[in-house]
Amino acid sequence: MQEFDHIEAIWAKAKHTVDVKISADEMLKQAKKDVNAMRTKSLLNIVGMALSIFAVAAIWLFLDFNSIFTHLGISIIVFSIAVYTVILYNNHRVISRTDFTENPNIFLQNLKLYQLQRHQLYxxxxxxxAIALSAGMSLYFVEILTNLTPWIQVLILGLSFGWVVLCSTIIRKAVIKRDKERIALLIEKFERISNQFKETE
Known part of the structure; x- marks a missing residue:
């Protein structure tokens, strides 16, 4: 058992030594992949939200609604998605406006700002x-559900409520955790890169 612990200690020490000896250029290459993945994911979120606006607006334009509640509900949904999309776009600009290979220190500051903005966003x-979207959906359902049978009404309301609860709890927490870990790891990499550049100067 002592031999195994000794081997494990040597392995950990060797691994730590290798990590420390990674050059700033190598770390920049690794960080480039992470940054590009983060930017791509951010852009896909924005595109998805924009498509949602068009999908809801298409329902509004191509279906005939009589109730003022339905029109009010759809307008609230479109407005809340549009506002959230603008917020996502502003967050995306923070990490896309600076070339991290030219100045890692400025990008590091932007990354910390992005981390703070994501925390506020989530x-x-x-x-x-979530409240605006739920209010819009509730108003939208006033007219829609009156034309359906009671059990379908209950099913639609139950699924909608369940989806909101699922997104607000389990999915939201998982996304926050993954996002937090990814950004923290990237910040750590850029701090190490900045420190290595300072040492070489």
């Missing part, structure tokens, strides 16, 4: 979005 701003 905590304070998310609840405004």
């Amino acid at each position: 905590n304070k701003l998310y609840w405004f979005y």
Whole structure:
């Protein structure tokens, strides 16, 4: 057992030594993949939200609604998605406006700002979005559900409520955790890169 612990200690020490000896250029290459993946994911989120606006607006334009509640509900949904899309776009600009290979220190500052904005997005701003979306859907359902049988009404309301709860709890927490870990790891990499550049100067 002692031999195994000794081997494990040597392995950990060797691994740590290798990590420390990675050059700033190599770390920049690794960080480039992570940054590009983060930018791509951010852009896909924005595109998805924009497509949602067009999908809801298409329902509004091509279907004939009589109730003022339905029109009000759809307008609230479109407005809340549009506002959230603008917020996502502003977040995306923070990490896309600086070339990290030219100045890692400025990009590191932007990355920390992005981390703060994402925290606000998933905590304070998310609840405004969820409440506005739920209010819009509730108003939209006033006219839609009256034409359906009671059991279908219950099914639609149950699925909608369940989806909102699922997104607000399990999915939201998983996304926050993954996002937090990814950004923290990237910040750590850029701090190490900045430190290595300072040492070489």
